[in-house]
Amino acid sequence: MTDPNAIPDAAHHRRTALAVLGIVAAMLGLAYAAVPLYRVFCRATGYGGTPQVATAGAATRGARTLNVRFDANVAPGLPWRFEPETPEMAVRTGQTVTVFFKVRNMAGRDTAANAQYNITPDIGGFYFNKIACFCFDEQHLGPDETAELPVVFFLDPKLEADPTMKDVDSLTLSYTFFAAKPAKAASTAVATPKL
Numbered sequence: 001m002t003d004p005n006a007i008p009d010a011a012h013h014r015r016t017a018l019a020v021l022g023i024v025a026a027m028l029g030l031a032y033a034a035v036p037l038y039r040v041f042c043r044a045t046g047y048g049g050t051p052q053v054a055t056a057g058a059a060t061r062g063a064r065t066l067n068v069r070f071d072a073n074v075a076p077g078l079p080w081r082f083e084p085e086t087p088e089m090a091v092r093t094g095q096t097v098t099v100f101f102k103v104r105n106m107a108g109r110d111t112a113a114n115a116q117y118n119i120t121p122d123i124g125g126f127y128f129n130k131i132a133c134f135c136f137d138e139q140h141l142g143p144d145e146t147a148e149l150p151v152v153f154f155l156d157p158k159l160e161a162d163p164t165m166k167d168v169d170s171l172t173l174s175y176t177f178f179a180a181k182p183a184k185a186a187s188t189a190v191a192t193p194k195l
Contacts, residue, residue: 057131062093062157071174072101078179079107080141085148088170093157096131100148101175105141112140112180117173124171127159138180 068091070084085100105111115135119125134149141147151173159165 057096058094058129058154058157060094060157062155062160064157064160065090065092066155066168067091067170068097068155069170069172070099070101071172073174073176075176075178078113078177079111080105080113080177082175082177091155093155093160096152096154098150098152100150101134102146103139103141103149103177104146105144108143110140110142112138113177114138114180115175115177117175120172120174121168123162123164124159124168127156127162127165128171128173129154129156135175139177 067088069088070086072082072084074080074082081102081104083102085102089097089099091097117133117135119128130151130153132150132152134151139147139149153173155171
């Protein structure tokens, strides 16, 4: 019979330490995986107004028409002017639409930025499908350069069968450009051999 007041042996301490280290490692792994997993979840479900990405237009046209508004913003510190060419338009479900946004670098130097985007109301993100978008890639503009940036999208006709979309008659596609993080300069120094 073992004594309940006996001091645990070294093997017991090692097992406990390994278990605690395993739990800490698992928690760190989940912390690092949380952001990418959240992004995958949002893209798959449209959660938070995240639009879907499509490779082609809709196979059929729907019967419903919604008003789509376009919103353009620039984060503080980025010297760009950014606006939609068309502030809003009527879009029939299943219709492939191309819209353009105008952007201008107001600085006397090269700049780069990334666009973050969402759809409101949030439920609309599940039915808003982008085929092509400037927001998929980092944008670079030279000093005082202007550009027209296209977005090609369609509204999935399946939204007509969703009861939560019954009273929704307009969607807003919103973009905000943020300055890109500067790339780390590659070291070009050549080591000289010691004599």
